[in-house]
Amino acid sequence: MDPMFSLLITIALIVIGLSILLSVVPVMLWISALASGVRIGIITLIAMRLRRVIPSRIVNPMIKATKAGLGLTINQLESHFLAGGNVDRVVNALIAAQRADIPLGFERAAAIDLAGRDVLTAVQMSVNPKVIETPIVAAVAKDGIEVKVRARVTVRANIDRLVGGAGEETIIARVGEGIVTTVGSSDTHKGVLENPDMISRTVLGKGLDAGTAFEILSIDVADVDVGKNIGAHLQTEQAEADKRIAQAKAEERRAMAVAQEQEMKARVVEMRAKVVEAESxxxxxxxxxxxxxxxxxxxxxxxxxxxxxxxxxxxxxxxxxxxxxxx
Known part of the structure; x- marks a missing residue:
């Protein structure tokens, strides 16, 4: 056999072997981890492959956590990955919480992530509060005039209540209920138009954020409009209903009178028949x-x-x- 041909075959086999080895053993990832100060062995990376864990999904977040000084371990990140969590998002949330001086441990962050909430967004909302705009809420004052109110609710995420706490829909529903109660207890709609801030004070004092994943910072009335005269409309409908009832009763009395007249006519005919019989x-x-x-x-x-x-x-x-x- 030609020595040159044998050399080419040997080189090809070596290349193929190295390719297979690099596909099974993430050498480059191991080198990056060592260069970043993350102590992880080749055997550990191979074991991740066997456990069907993508090594880069663990090592790269571990590098970020190590650089940030979080003190996490490979086992913590891998167990969270196997549980179906997003390791990268949890690590980013921990780094953001550390920078913002928010007390947040890995176990709580992992629990929030596994509960289906975006822990990174929650940390960001704790630093930068979010404004929730309610739909137009229609309420009726005591004078029967409809008042339409739209409010903006500024909330901040409550890390301690993210697991098991209610979401934005509950906040919107409770604020809407508070608006309806406040407007409904007002004597006139003019009082609401003149002092829209009383809605904010009353609703904010009800503690609407209890049991939710948020902390309400402020409730601001964005728009107040006058709607329909619901009281007059209801009175008109009541009058129309009363008229129909009176008409029905009058028709009933007329029918009874007609029936009595027919009965009297029948009696007269009967009496006449008796008179004719007696005269005969x-x-x-x-x-x-x-x-x-x-x-x-x-x-x-x-x-x-x-x-x-x-x-x-x-x-x-x-x-x-x-x-x-x-x-």
């Missing part, structure tokens, strides 16, 4: 009376004369009424 029995009764001798012939004739006289008087009365109507 009069001739038969008179005949029986004549046969039995209870009624004489002269009595019968006198009865007929009385009937004829009554009919004549009725006819004369009707003719007289007709003449008077024509006159």
């Amino acid at each position: 029995q009069v001739p038969q009764a008179m005949a029986e009376a004549l046969r039995d001798g209870k009624l004489g012939v002269m009595d019968y004739m006198n009865l007929k004369n009385i009937e004829a006289d009554t009919q004549m008087r009725g006819s004369i009365g009707k003719s007289g009424d007709a003449k008077n109507d024509k006159a």
